[in-house]
Amino acid sequence: MNRDGVRKSIWQEEIKPFPAAINFETEYDVAIIGGGITGVSTAYQLQKSGKKCILIEAANIGFGTTGGTTAHINNFLDTTYSEATSKFGLEDAVLLYQSTVDAIGVIEKNISDNQIDCDFEKKTAQLFALDDKQSKQLDDILEGAEKVGCQMNLINNISFPIPFVRAVEIPGQAQFHPIKYIDALCRSFLNFGGTIVDNCFCKNHSEEEEWIVVKTSKGTIRARNLIYATHIPPGVNMLHFTNAPYRSYAMAFTLKNQNYPKELGYDLMDPYHYYRVHEINGEKLLIAGGEDHKTGHSEDTGVCFTNLENYVRQYFDVDVVKYSWSSQYYEPVDGFPYIGKMPGTSNVYTATGFRGNGMIFGTISSKIISELILTGNSPYKKLFSLSRVTPIACFTEFVRETATVVTDFIKDKLFVEKVSSLAEINEGEGKVVAYEGESYAIYKEKGGRVHVLKSTCPHAKCEVRWNSAEISWDCPCHGSRFSVNGEVLTAPSVTDLARIREKDL
Template sequence: MTENQQVSGSYWLQTAPGGRHAALTGDLDVDVAVIGGGIAGLCTAWELTRAGKSVAVLEAGRIAASVTGHTTAKVTALHSLIYDKLRRTRGSEGARLYARSQSEAIEHAAEVAAGLGIDCDWERRSAYTFTRDAGRVEELRAEARAAREAGLPASFVTETGLPFPVAGAVEVTGQAQFHPRKYLLALADDLVARGGRIHEDTTVLGLDEGEPCRLSTESGATVTARDVVVATHYPIFDRALLFTRLSPHRELVVAGTVPADQDPGGMYITPDENTRSVRTAPYGEDGTRRLLMITGEHFTPGTGDTRARFDRLAAWAREHFPDVELTHRWATQDNSPTDTVPLVGPLHHGARHTYVATGFAGWGMSGGMMASLLLTAQITGEECAWSGLYDPRRLAPAVREAPSFLKTQAEVARHFVGDRLRPSPPVEALPPGEGAVVRADGGRLAVYRDEDGALHAVSARCTHLGCLVDFNSAERAWECPCHGSRFDIDGKVVQGPATKPLERRHIGGDAEGRAPAG
């Protein structure tokens, strides 16, 4: 299959399409409303249902189809280079709690899969963080020591199953990988069988934190709940100002098959070369080939040439795995907290019945599983040893969080001001299949010309906090570089935190903002 013939979409979605859940059309009263149907939301809802709570999952799109449906699905407590940093910023006990919480979540998920008989391609593998740069070896040695001291079965190694030499690597044994859609769709079925409710195509717009809480939805239906969990990847409510502590980033994935005897036999990641991550998955019935997934090209949404990044990633895959037959390409997105640790717990300082789970920094599989155990404990009144570590209300010492915080806010400010000053192309210069932010009618419009030459115009101002969007040509989407909201060519929300579409605008065409070329 040639570059242009590759499937543009997630392998997980293609191989586990799943059924549909009806949108919410009438008012609803439950113990707990979970906003967001990704891994954190579904696992939390399932745990709470098992604990005897009446629960409803409210998902704006389809469950396990957004960020979770585009992950590479490593289930590991080795999160690149984190333990040496945690040891310095949170102390040895903080590092131990992080390792323990992630590891216990992984083992719990393995037990759930076995207990429910879920066929989700669960495989045990070692996880590796590697470098090919001899100058970084001491950094990896320190990480191995810190991970081992935190309680993980970690060691520093110089030999791996990769088809090229490495200068050194941290290995943690006994980790896992799986098919996230197969796991979560089975969990969703069991949730419904236990009396839980799932409503797709249900966008939540407002939250009243009373006793009980009330959620307003796009359809006009109201959900009343004693407790609310916001598990929308990037929080859709700004009252906790968490957007000041999160920075969004996207990464690309190319995938294809390799002969089974070329499986590198582990899960690998390197911070080198703008990130490269490698793993395989079962493929086909005869076991002669494996699906190889290569992830990397870390970037801020709405910045740079995504097509060129895909090309670089595909070239890297072919260079190191010459027999790969690339068949798929997709992108994933996550948010990194300014002080490294995810934000899981009460939504803000005054919150009594509202909770949040966000900031998994690319490790949402184990992180989402961990969050479900933590939030279930908090909502049911149980103790959780690592609640304090992940508490969103934590006040990090200025010396620890300030540099990352200031860098994040400076980047947002640069886009908010600078993007309004950059020159824009004339609409007439837009070729079919491309989009750009242009000056028109005294403002900025986001204009896309489709393959038939018709123009689609929407406001370029993100409906979250007002930054200007930019066009991602590879995925044909408008993206906000400030907080990661994404919209389709007609302005519909593809990914939050925005909950409202970009306004349709007229640009010399009909009332819908479409115009013929010419």
């Protein structure tokens, strides 16, 4: 199984490819684009409910962030219940909490209905403040959780060897192996008569009377409903202004002293660190994550791993680093995900803006979108609606902040260098360079082979940045990512970076 980055995540090794359809029909009730937790869970749900579904994946199942997640399953969220209450009111905050409880129920039911062996375990989480400022934050989190009915208890000790000033425990959390889980759901989807087509890129769609015509790299199909489960939908639309792409970093370590914490753990730093343990091939590993930043806004992404490793080594008796990888998530402007029908369309749906809670929101998306397609309604339709009115102050701040950072970076020309010859680029290095009035994204492989691309992202014409950690070109505006050959790795772009022949330079 491959992933949208060169580093191997902890989940990748175990899963073998399974046969996908080579020939497929041309008419379906529902076409689902994207084989991550959102697409797979939704395809399974709809096929089981009697709809004829096709699941289309650009690469392989688990290629996107679901293959690079850390798979904590939480009913407390990156958007705290206090924030939810102050922005949307208590009633909506309670509904938000209810959606998380529902999502965990859906995962448990999927596992028991299909006898899935995916290392699912119920867990308690510990949330700890490292200083007085974080302690006030924790009080606020506690107060908000109490109001919506999410149980949190103050505790005196934590199972992490990290000095803290205040901590709570939250029962009823869980963890699993995300790829084992979606792989098993895919197999059940196939058993129910569903169709999976992998290595198939969805280029665009058009709405024609009762049908949606979907153009893919393997041909055209027609569907009554279309779901973009692509983590962020393609095309340029409002969702690209209301969701910002972020990278997060994760590492898995063995410990010399075998003191692996039993609980899930989180501090309250900004960005916060997250911890849990998973056994891979009989070996326990501590997974730690953090060092988040806006996509394309770190000069040297490799340093994020060094920072994370140094931080973990301060507190844990680390033996060996077994895995290190990074992946992408989306921050929504008002803290709530967007799940439902795309405005201005009749039957096109999507789900995005999950922050670091995509196991929950990807799963609840499968319930919401299925209900919308099957009955036209869902208890969460309004809460996560794509056309909800975003609080104005928050929206302006979000757009201003994103625009400022992008403009500053472009103004500083931090990433654009002038070169007079390709010899100025070292082997193993990627650079955006200005050359005779044009700008190019150039990567020189070890051994000297050079890959030259136009550095302008086809999606919204921003300039891409080099990601040394995952050997990719990342767009700082909306998070499209490209391989060194220019191929799209991550939505929303549906067009590759233009390739330039070396001799044209």
